[in-house]
Amino acid sequence: MNAPDGSQNTPSEPRLLDQLRDRIRLKHYSIRTETQYVHWARRYILFHHKRHPRDMGAAEVEAFLTHLAVEGQVAAATQNQALSALLFLYREVLGVDLPWLDDVVRAKRPQRMPVVLSRAEVQRVLERMEGVHALLARLLYGTGMRLMEVIRLRVKDVDFDRGEILIRDGKGAKDRVTMLPEAVVTDLRAHLLRRRHVFEDDLQKGKSAVYLPYALQR
The missing domain is CATH 1.10.443.10 (Intergrase catalytic core)
Structure with a gap:
């Protein structure tokens, strides 16, 4: 039976998002990073109708990131955060190195001068x-x-x-x-x-x- 995070519940294997949390804590990342990475992993899974990330790859990651930029109109920093979370999920939890994501539509990073108060x-x-x-x-x-x-x-x-x-x-x-x-x-x-x-x-x-x-x- 599939869990809400797209993983299969078995007595011997923790759910995917729990594995993600464990890996983040093993590397001593901050609680804020943990919260953000779990958030993006969950959104990625739900975007692809609860398919397990193990059954997906670069094409699905590119589709999700492009959706964030085009439909969600997120800032460049937000899209980069989602990318970092998914790369961590695949590399550190699933043991998969994704190829270079050339086809992602990048959110535009505005070029602004900083405002410095006196x-x-x-x-x-x-x-x-x-x-x-x-x-x-x-x-x-x-x-x-x-x-x-x-x-x-x-x-x-x-x-x-x-x-x-x-x-x-x-x-x-x-x-x-x-x-x-x-x-x-x-x-x-x-x-x-x-x-x-x-x-x-x-x-x-x-x-x-x-x-x-x-x-x-x-």
Whole structure:
């Protein structure tokens, strides 16, 4: 019997998307990459009416990617992300190297000059923000951290005494240290205190949990 992801359920073999997740985690890719790759693999299978990828190849991949560009009108970066996901699926899970995909209709990458705000403009933007979003924006601007690095920032990685932030598992699965801007210290301390109260309340209700990567989840 075929599973929703197009694979056949057998007692001895995990479903295809579970195999994909396992392979991604074996290579220590981020949870965001895992979510995106599984999403594109599922869409690819559904696009071809739940056929198993093992029974398809370059022609079907090209048809799917062309559909994204022509019918879906996705951005070039989105199409490239889907391509990377499918190449990973075939190479790492199914053990198949796809030939060069020459016939894919490529989404057009717009040629634009970057917009760089002046310090005064940045200040005006930050002044219009409130609450957690304002704190996130100021951390992004003041530390050079990436969006997901700020969102995944842990309490233990903020060193108020040294004025440092330890960024774990950043781009390229590397750790690094950046400065903690003095301008955000007061608001960050207040935010952590509020979150502590929420955590303690959740703990009493038996609802406390946090995402833990790899073997730490066990």
